[in-house]
Amino acid sequence: MISTRQKDVLKAIVEEYIKSARPVGSKQLSKKFKVSSATLRNDMMALEEEGYLEKQHISSGRIPSEEGYRYYVDSLMEPKKISGEDMLKLQTIFSNNELDLNGAIEKSLEIISDITNYTSVVLGRASKDNNLEKVEVIPLSGNQIVAIVITDKGHVENKQITLPESVEAKEVSKTSELLNRMLKGTPIDEVGSKLEFEIKPIIGNYVKNYEVLYNAFYEALSNFTADTGVHFSGKTNILNMPEFSAVDDVKNIISKFESKDIVSKIEETSGEVKVYIGSDNELDDNVTVIKTKYKTKDKEGTLAVIGPKRMDYERVLNLLEYIKSEIEKKGSN
Amino acid sequence: MISTRQKDVLKAIVEEYIKSARPVGSKQLSKKFKVSSATLRNDMMALEEEGYLEKQHISSGRIPSEEGYRYYVDSLMEPKKISGEDMLKLQTIFSNNELDLNGAIEKSLEIISDITNYTSVVLGRASKDNNLEKVEVIPLSGNQIVAIVITDKGHVENKQITLPESVEAKEVSKTSELLNRMLKGTPIDEVGSKLEFEIKPIIGNYVKNYEVLYNAFYEALSNFTADTGVHFSGKTNILNMPEFSAVDDVKNIISKFESKDIVSKIEETSGEVKVYIGSDNELDDNVTVIKTKYKTKDKEGTLAVIGPKRMDYERVLNLLEYIKSEIEKKGSN
DNA sequence: ATTAGCACTTAGAAAAAAGAAGTGCTAAAA
DNA sequence: TTTTAGCACTTCTTTTTTCTAAGTGCTAAT
Numbered sequence: 001m002i003s004t005r006q007k008d009v010l011k012a013i014v015e016e017y018i019k020s021a022r023p024v025g026s027k028q029l030s031k032k033f034k035v036s037s038a039t040l041r042n043d044m045m046a047l048e049e050e051g052y053l054e055k056q057h058i059s060s061g062r063i064p065s066e067e068g069y070r071y072y073v074d075s076l077m078e079p080k081k082i083s084g085e086d087m088l089k090l091q092t093i094f095s096n097n098e099l100d101l102n103g104a105i106e107k108s109l110e111i112i113s114d115i116t117n118y119t120s121v122v123l124g125r126a127s128k129d130n131n132l133e134k135v136e137v138i139p140l141s142g143n144q145i146v147a148i149v150i151t152d153k154g155h156v157e158n159k160q161i162t163l164p165e166s167v168e169a170k171e172v173s174k175t176s177e178l179l180n181r182m183l184k185g186t187p188i189d190e191v192g193s194k195l196e197f198e199i200k201p202i203i204g205n206y207v208k209n210y211e212v213l214y215n216a217f218y219e220a221l222s223n224f225t226a227d228t229g230v231h232f233s234g235k236t237n238i239l240n241m242p243e244f245s246a247v248d249d250v251k252n253i254i255s256k257f258e259s260k261d262i263v264s265k266i267e268e269t270s271g272e273v274k275v276y277i278g279s280d281n282e283l284d285d286n287v288t289v290i291k292t293k294y295k296t297k298d299k300e301g302t303l304a305v306i307g308p309k310r311m312d313y314e315r316v317l318n319l320l321e322y323i324k325s326e327i328e329k330k331g332s333n
Numbered sequence: 334m335i336s337t338r339q340k341d342v343l344k345a346i347v348e349e350y351i352k353s354a355r356p357v358g359s360k361q362l363s364k365k366f367k368v369s370s371a372t373l374r375n376d377m378m379a380l381e382e383e384g385y386l387e388k389q390h391i392s393s394g395r396i397p398s399e400e401g402y403r404y405y406v407d408s409l410m411e412p413k414k415i416s417g418e419d420m421l422k423l424q425t426i427f428s429n430n431e432l433d434l435n436g437a438i439e440k441s442l443e444i445i446s447d448i449t450n451y452t453s454v455v456l457g458r459a460s461k462d463n464n465l466e467k468v469e470v471i472p473l474s475g476n477q478i479v480a481i482v483i484t485d486k487g488h489v490e491n492k493q494i495t496l497p498e499s500v501e502a503k504e505v506s507k508t509s510e511l512l513n514r515m516l517k518g519t520p521i522d523e524v525g526s527k528l529e530f531e532i533k534p535i536i537g538n539y540v541k542n543y544e545v546l547y548n549a550f551y552e553a554l555s556n557f558t559a560d561t562g563v564h565f566s567g568k569t570n571i572l573n574m575p576e577f578s579a580v581d582d583v584k585n586i587i588s589k590f591e592s593k594d595i596v597s598k599i600e601e602t603s604g605e606v607k608v609y610i611g612s613d614n615e616l617d618d619n620v621t622v623i624k625t626k627y628k629t630k631d632k633e634g635t636l637a638v639i640g641p642k643r644m645d646y647e648r649v650l651n652l653l654e655y656i657k658s659e660i661e662k663k664g665s666n
Numbered sequence: 667a668t669t670a671g672c673a674c675t676t677a678g679a680a681a682a683a684a685g686a687a688g689t690g691c692t693a694a695a696a
Numbered sequence: 697t698t699t700t701a702g703c704a705c706t707t708c709t710t711t712t713t714t715c716t717a718a719g720t721g722c723t724a725a726t
Contacts, residue, residue: 035699035700036699036700036701037700038699038700038701038702039698039699039700042698042699056707056708057706057707057708058705058706058707059705059706059707059708060706060707060708
């Protein structure tokens with residue numbers, strides 16, 4: 001129900017507000033249009049009625065509402081290509097063979113927060129299709145051992161364990177032999193239950209002190225599932241945003257970054273790059289989260305950028321799109 | 334040259350200021366003394382002349398100068414025992430056998446920042462007296478391998494490597510055999526140079542594609558030295574301090590926390606608990622850093638607490654002292 | 667050596683005044 | 697029917713002014 005010019009007006013307001021963080025008024029806006037400020041005022045009124053704009057108080061300029069941003073992202077934004085400059089910074093990372101995939105991911109997210117001044121997050125966990133390749137037990141001095149678990153995708157976890165005096169070396173090697181025999185090839189997220197339901201019942205037949213050993217390995221193995229590496233870049237970048245000039249607001253948001261359930265709040269299941277504006281992200285009504293899921297041969301996870309609602313949607317979308325594709329390219333062989 | 338009462342006055346002012354963060358005036362102070370405010374004014378004037386107190390403006394109350402804090406820490410503070418409450422919270426951690434040493438260290442620092450509301454940091458790196466125990470090479474699918482290095486203290490590092498097509502399995506196992514033979518027992522920080530000067534020259538005789546393999550292992554091994562795990566707790570606790578109510582100050586300090594050379598700025602070489610007030614810490618003139626070095630069988634590092642200059646010296650000193658001793662106790666067997 | 671008394675200073679809060687940016691509405695022009 | 701000029705009216709922001717609380721240093725008396 002809104003005219004072509006009104007769309008242009010909305011687009012201009014959103015873009016102006018993204019740049020300046022200040023409510024946009026009709027006079028100011030009229031510089032960019034060939035119609036008078038009064039006409040624009042009428043359009044703005046219409047756009048407000050449609051729910052795309054709002055005022056902070058009766059005589060203030062307009063700012064985009066969440067609907068307004070959404071409309072902008074869905075229909076108004078022109079999908080530009082990623083800028084040459086941005087591209088350049090990222091390319092060196094993905095073409096650098098010194099860096100392994102994880103390194104490249106983290107580095108590229110660092111760059112994103114650097115150039116955008118938003119906060120970026122990468123979640124990643126060993127993909128479900130990691131299978132256990134080998135369990136290795138290395139005896140150390142005293143009654144210490146270190147248990148190492150390796151998957152066929154090269155993911156390694158280890159755990160140091162102090163055994164009670166009573167455990168003998170032979171029992172340890174028996175256990176590790178048994179584990180290797182029974183667990184090799186098991187998908188890593190099934191290892192836990194297999195340990196509990198298949199191995200625990202029979203291990204007692206072979207090994208005297210199986211309880212301790214069982215617990216030790218259980219711990220080492222459960223590291224895997226627990227490891228949903230969360231990695232932030234530019235966590236404190238909000239300190240630079242005018243909308244977070246009050247220390248309390250900053251505190252509030254940062255405490256959310258650090259909360260326990262951050263993973264579930266950020267995690268994305270769709271492979272597209274998605275935009276969650278204000279109330280439709282789970283983190284905080286005052287921010288926008290743009291995120292996507294990436295998936296490589298041996299790993300999957302989420303890339304996310306968190307910024308104010310007036311974030312530079314075009315740019316961030318492009319950046320994430322690009323990085324995701326580079327990651328998947330690099331991680332596919 | 335200052336009288337006994339003047340010492341009492343200084344002590345009272347420091348303690349009051351630590352509590353309230355507000356300049357202390359003579360009237361307010363007179364409640365705690367049996368002399369009149371005029372007399373205290375004279376004492377305060379004398380203390381200011383000695384450099385222990387300062388004013389923010391001509392008619393303000395006094396606040397301690399850095400000298401003042403130093404004098405307080407060195408001579409005025411009464412070395413109380415750690416409070417029962419604080420002790421309790423920490424004890425459970427160190428007596429919990431589920432937690433390994435690293436876990437206990439991090440957890441205890443978390444508790445420190447929780448109860449003090451300051452920021453705490455732990456630096457730790459594998460101690461110099463870790464010796465290489467074993468190098469393990471696990472072939473994965475394709476031409477990937479994962480190289481695992483284990484020390485006699487149970488520290489494990491790993492690195493995934495993509496080999497060029499040309500490398501044969503036999504060469505890989507030869508290399509790993511050679512490395513094990515020549516490196517077992519080598520102190521971990523000498524491994525790098527030994528690789529370069531002793532192994533590199535001869536490995537060519539055994540293995541065709543030694544360059545690639547050499548580089549791969551070099552990388553895996555150099556992880557060790559690079560790993561000076563820095564771990565912050567309560568990084569944003571300064572947001573709660575009245576002296577950092579301006580967003581800019583917060584930004585400034587936090588950016589220092591995140592700077593590259595944070596390690597060198599925090600690292601402590603002395604085993605005592607030391608106090609670095611304002612200008613005599615390398616981090617920032619507006620903070621105090623209290624820190625100490627800990628050293629266990631297989632690890633050494635620094636524990637540090639960063640807070641405003643008016644931090645609760647008695648308490649933090651006690652806490653650090655206690656934690657250090659618990660860590661060293663737990664890490665000695 | 668200590669204290670009461672007092673004039674004086676300053677930061678900070680509260681109140682008042684001035685200014686800037688914007689709005690909605692009406693009536694005329696296109 | 698759409699656009700525009702003109703104007704009265706709001707509200708925020710900034711600046712200025714006023715007031716107050718807390719404190720100081722000094723002098724003279726105890």
